[in-house]
Amino acid sequence: xxxxxxxxxxxxxxxxxxxxLIFTVDEMTTDKLTFSxxxxxxxxxxxxxxxxxxxxxxxWTNNFGDYTDFITGHPTVxxxxxAVNGALADINVGSTPHSTNDAIYFYNPLxxxxxxxxxTTLSGSATLELLNAFDPSVAAELELLSGxxxxxxxxxxxxxxxxxxxxxxxQVLSAPTPSVVPLPTTLLLILSGLLMFAFNRARTQYSSxxxxxxxxxx
Numbered sequence: 001x002x003x004x005x006x007x008x009x010x011x012x013x014x015x016x017x018x019x020x021l022i023f024t025v026d027e028m029t030t031d032k033l034t035f036s037x038x039x040x041x042x043x044x045x046x047x048x049x050x051x052x053x054x055x056x057x058x059x060w061t062n063n064f065g066d067y068t069d070f071i072t073g074h075p076t077v078x079x080x081x082x083a084v085n086g087a088l089a090d091i092n093v094g095s096t097p098h099s100t101n102d103a104i105y106f107y108n109p110l111x112x113x114x115x116x117x118x119x120t121t122l123s124g125s126a127t128l129e130l131l132n133a134f135d136p137s138v139a140a141e142l143e144l145l146s147g148x149x150x151x152x153x154x155x156x157x158x159x160x161x162x163x164x165x166x167x168x169x170x171q172v173l174s175a176p177t178p179s180v181v182p183l184p185t186t187l188l189l190i191l192s193g194l195l196m197f198a199f200n201r202a203r204t205q206y207s208s209x210x211x212x213x214x215x216x217x218x
Contacts, residue, residue: 021122023056023144023168028136033075035170036125037082037144044115047147047164051115052108054089054122055148055163059141067102070142075133081124084109084116091126104128116146142170 021039028034035056045051058070075093082089087109094103104126108114116122147164 021144021168023142023170025139025142025170025172026125027173028134028139030134030136031131032127032129033134034125034127035142037122037168038124039122039168041116041118041120041122041167044117045146045165046115047149049150049161050112050148051146051164052110052112053146053148054106054116054167055145056104056142057102057145057163058138058143060143060145060163061166061169069102070135070138071102071104072133073130075128075130078127078129080126082106082122082126083124085121093128112148139172140170144168144170 020042021037024036024038026034026036037054047053058068060068071093077091077093080088080091082091084106089109090107092105092107108116144167145163145165146167149162149164151160151162
């Protein structure tokens with residue numbers, strides 16, 4: 001109880017959201033995750049161990065100091081244009097700093113020991129794919145974090161590892177509503193109705209024409 005409270009107090013103190021970074025989940029299905037990151041750092045990133053690392057985690061705000069796996073298996077990065085000041089950033093899943101599946105990691109191209117300084121730009125998108133690897137229901141609770149660090153835990157000076165700051169919470173793009181395509185049966189019914197209407201109209205016109213003719217006496 002006290003440990004959790006301690007974690008939450010630290011998270012509240014060191015993790016203000018930097019609103020100039022925008023993290024968007026463009027698509028999330030059970031087999032595919034596509035997201036975008038754009039914007040500029042308002043402040044230098046911090047972190048005793050690796051200030052130059054970014055991570056995407058699930059609901060870190062409510063789970064500071066805990067691991068919250070949201071990926072099953074090891075998805076393949078099928079494309080990535082995520083860039084730091086125009087230079088492509090390395091991306092890993094469930095790799096350094098921890099071999100778990102609770103995060104997607106990005107590294108400063110200059111080195112993870114170098115902070116993302118104020119004014120540093122992030123831009124681009126990435127796609128990860130693997131059969132049954134993702135849970136789309138957690139998309140809105142994904143968060144972008146910066147700076148891998150150490151924190152004190154408990155009453156005694158015991159260290160634990162976590163992230164230093166929340167940078168952005170996911171904005172989830174709504175899936176477009178698919179257009180309704182008439183089924184073949186529906187098309188046949190419509191066509192049959194039109195043909196019947198045309199036939200009845202033609203028969204009515206013919207009957208009117210015949211009824212209006214004057215008989216010729218021999």
